[in-house]
Amino acid sequence: MRAILVGLAVLLPAVAFAGAPQFGFQSWFGGFDKAELQVGFATYQANCARCHSLNLVSPGDLQSLGLTPAQVTALLAKGKPPALSKTKPDAGGAIAGDLSLYEAGHRRGAAAVFDLMTGYRPALPNMTMLPGHYYNIAYPGGQIAMAPALQPGSVMLADGKAASVPVMAHDVAAFLAWTADPTLDERKATGLRAIFFLLVLGVVGFVVMATRMTR
Ligand code: HEC
Incomplete structure (x- = not known):
């Protein structure tokens, strides 16, 4: 387990920097x-x-x-x-x-x-x-x-x-x-709104399910 964690800690930043965008x-x-x-x-x-x-x-x-x-x-x-x-x-x-x-x-x-x-x-x-x-x-x-x-x-x-x-x-x-x-900016803004919406929907769904199961 520890080896995996250490491996991830080393690899993830390396991957992030190798693909670091030159453009924002x-x-x-x-x-x-x-x-x-x-x-x-x-x-x-x-x-x-x-x-x-x-x-x-x-x-x-x-x-x-x-x-x-x-x-x-x-x-x-x-x-x-x-x-x-x-x-x-x-x-x-x-x-x-x-x-x-x-x-x-x-x-x-x-x-x-x-x-x-x-x-x-x-x-x-x-x-x-x-x-x-x-x-x-x-x-x-x-x-x-x-x-x-x-x-x-x-x-x-x-x-x-x-x-x-x-x-x-x-x-x-x-x-x-x-x-x-x-239109790249608009697409990214729309995507973010969609992700936010799906997250909220997921949380609501989870709460509804959880309250039903505990009844
Ligand atoms: C004096 C004319 C001239 C100017 C000024 C000029 N170019 Fe070019 N450019 C050309 C020519 C001719 C080619 C085709 C080169 C070849 O086929 O070898 C070309 C090719 C290119 C290519 C294609 C390379 C490829 O992959 O085939 C790009 C991209 C490019 N220029 C960008 C620019 C940019 C950006 C500027 C301004 C900062 C610029 N050019 C200024 C004449 C010019």
Whole structure:
């Protein structure tokens, strides 16, 4: 018995940490962090919008991130030409696809985008690089036809400081999780209410049964 308890005490935290979510909304009860999503949207506008579209996102959706219509308009103007627009082929025939649902179709979701954004390294001396490609340790094959996109100093945080590359990578990854699954928060709230209801129902049922049996 004691061995089992000790085993559990060692294993459970290990399991919990191995699968620790990098993003709050991936935990059981966590929702999206609107401040993060706002930084993520600003990052997308400043660094991604000129190549990648977000066709499934409308300016109205963006207001649900807590932005005013004026802020949305200002941010959209920054992404020109043309933000939230058509997919354009890039040099070398590689396509910069629409990002609206990218994370929904990717097994690792937000973590995949974060790793890709922070995966650029200088090419090793013995590497033969394809023309127009960049070494990225997170990309299958290691060579991607997308230059490092996150420009330091391109996004300002609420405290007036420039967002670092890892912060932009994290928040744009969170933002693209939201574009891929904008109703996640509502679903979790509904789920919690259902669990609460079932618990109360269970307790009531138990009390009714117990009082009947003691009669
Ligand atoms: C200069 C144009 C350009 C910019 C700016 C750009 N991308 Fe890309 N992106 C591309 C191209 C081209 C590809 C396809 C690469 C390939 O097929 O090798 C791509 C591919 C991708 C992919 C798919 C990788 C895969 O698994 O196939 C993701 C995700 C992505 N970009 C995210 C972003 C994000 C996020 C930003 C902004 C931080 C961004 N991109 C900025 C051109 C761009």
